[in-house]
Amino acid sequence: MAGSPGLAARRLVFVTGKGGVGKTTVAAALALAAAGRGLRTIVCSIAAEEHLGALFGSDALDHSERPLAEGVWGIAVEPRRARDEWLHYQLPAPLAALLARSRLLDHLGTLAPGLEELLAIGKVWEVSQPERIAAGAAPYDLAIVDAPATGHGLAVLSAPHTFAQIARVGPVRRHAEHIDRFLRDPAATAVIAVTRPEELPLLETLELATRLESALGRRLDLAVVNGVVPLRLTADEAKRLAAAELDGAARKAATLALSERRVAVRHSAAAARLRRRGVPVSTLPQLPALDDDAARGEALAALARRLARVL
Numbered sequence: 001m002a003g004s005p006g007l008a009a010r011r012l013v014f015v016t017g018k019g020g021v022g023k024t025t026v027a028a029a030l031a032l033a034a035a036g037r038g039l040r041t042i043v044c045s046i047a048a049e050e051h052l053g054a055l056f057g058s059d060a061l062d063h064s065e066r067p068l069a070e071g072v073w074g075i076a077v078e079p080r081r082a083r084d085e086w087l088h089y090q091l092p093a094p095l096a097a098l099l100a101r102s103r104l105l106d107h108l109g110t111l112a113p114g115l116e117e118l119l120a121i122g123k124v125w126e127v128s129q130p131e132r133i134a135a136g137a138a139p140y141d142l143a144i145v146d147a148p149a150t151g152h153g154l155a156v157l158s159a160p161h162t163f164a165q166i167a168r169v170g171p172v173r174r175h176a177e178h179i180d181r182f183l184r185d186p187a188a189t190a191v192i193a194v195t196r197p198e199e200l201p202l203l204e205t206l207e208l209a210t211r212l213e214s215a216l217g218r219r220l221d222l223a224v225v226n227g228v229v230p231l232r233l234t235a236d237e238a239k240r241l242a243a244a245e246l247d248g249a250a251r252k253a254a255t256l257a258l259s260e261r262r263v264a265v266r267h268s269a270a271a272a273r274l275r276r277r278g279v280p281v282s283t284l285p286q287l288p289a290l291d292d293d294a295a296r297g298e299a300l301a302a303l304a305r306r307l308a309r310v311l
Contacts, residue, residue, distance in 0.1 A: 007221070008037055008311040010190045012128040012182070014145045016153030016208070017194035018201040022226040023047075026194045026284075027146040028055045029303035033311055035071030036304060039141035042073040042127055046120045046156065047148050050076040055296065065127075065137070073140070075127065079116040082123035085134065117152075117159035118176065125179045150193070150204050157183055157191070158215045183216065190221040193279075197225055197270035209279055222310060223274045228283040231264040233257060282310050 007013055013030065017023040027043055034041040045052045045061060053061045053076075056068040061076035068074045126133050128143035147153040160180035164173055183189050191212060195205040209220040233241065238261050241254050271281045284306060 006311055007190050007192075008034060008039060008142065010142070010188055011130070012124065012143045012145065012189045013192060014147055014153070014157065014183075014189060015192045015194060016147040016150050017224075018196075018204045019149045021194050021196050021201055022284075023149075023194040024051045024146050025055060025300070025303065026192075026224050026226070026307070027144050028052060029300050029307050030192075030311075031072045031144050032069060032300055032304035033308040034142050034144070035069065036308065037311060039071070040073075040139075041071060041142045041144065042075060042140045043068070043144045043146060044124045044127060045074070045076040045146045046124065047146055052076070052146055055300065057296065077120050077123045079119040082119040085123070085126075114155065114159045114162055117156040118163050118179075121156050121159055121183070122175065122179055125182055128182075150208050154208060154211055154215065157212075161216070184218055186218055186221070191218070192222045192224060193220055194224045194226060195274075196227045197267035202270050202273065205274065205279075206277055209277055220279050222282060223279045224282050224284060224307075224310075225267075225271050225274070226284045227286045228267045228271065229260060229264040230285070231261065231268055233261045282307070 007030075015023055015027040015030070017026075024045075024047065031041045031043045042065060043052055050061055052074050053059055053068070056072070056074070058066070058068055058074070061074045063075060063078040063081040065073050065075045124143060124145055127140065130139050132139055147156060160176040160183060162176075164176040164180055193205045193208050195201040205220075205223055212218055212220055238258060242258060244254065246254055267283075271283060274281050284303065
């Protein structure tokens, strides 16, 4: 995006997208790419299901910051733990401990929709700060968020603004305002949507771009379009191939090549729709299955090399 720094110059990169499009894998590969540039990087999972640990060949992540690879750490943010930490920062220790044990706060979460999202993004904000609030915690150069799917992801991004309006005074308002300013600042935070070159995820990404501008007054920084078939044949080459007199294996190969080109043209058109909307686009081939440990490591490294260009 014109006028904004590259992703590696931000403090926080928020990665969202429709379920099943490869969002978590892209977040993991971006973290490896950032670490390859010498940035101390943490990946924060706030999605409903935590898959980051498995991608790095590790056990499931929890609320503690854990090394995953050279230069990469991971955490699965737990809103209840984030709440208790926030109370500890804001209140005298005995009162914070008393409230943490009280069921009153659990009822408050029920009565205040969006509180869990505020707590989750609040922890991500804390992790991304050059001066950490958590005692003894080392800072990171970059925090990458494996966020919930698009609609819930936008709710997480919007939660600080919502609570800043509700809480007219006091520490909740101040905390929410700090986070809201940080998320709105394109020099500090980037928002990435991972999508596929298909109608439903594409429409969801375009809607996210519109809602980001409406809710936060900022643009979508990047759309990563996953599963794109590359355009290998020009229109003239395809025309000549279709007219060629072939038979047997040659005809089957030509039919396959022409069919692949038709798919590639549709995928190219999908990426063009995003660019016309003013969204920068990076494309990836179909992400491979990442079931085998060795294959997983090689595939993530290959994706990191491809995504390094957007940093």
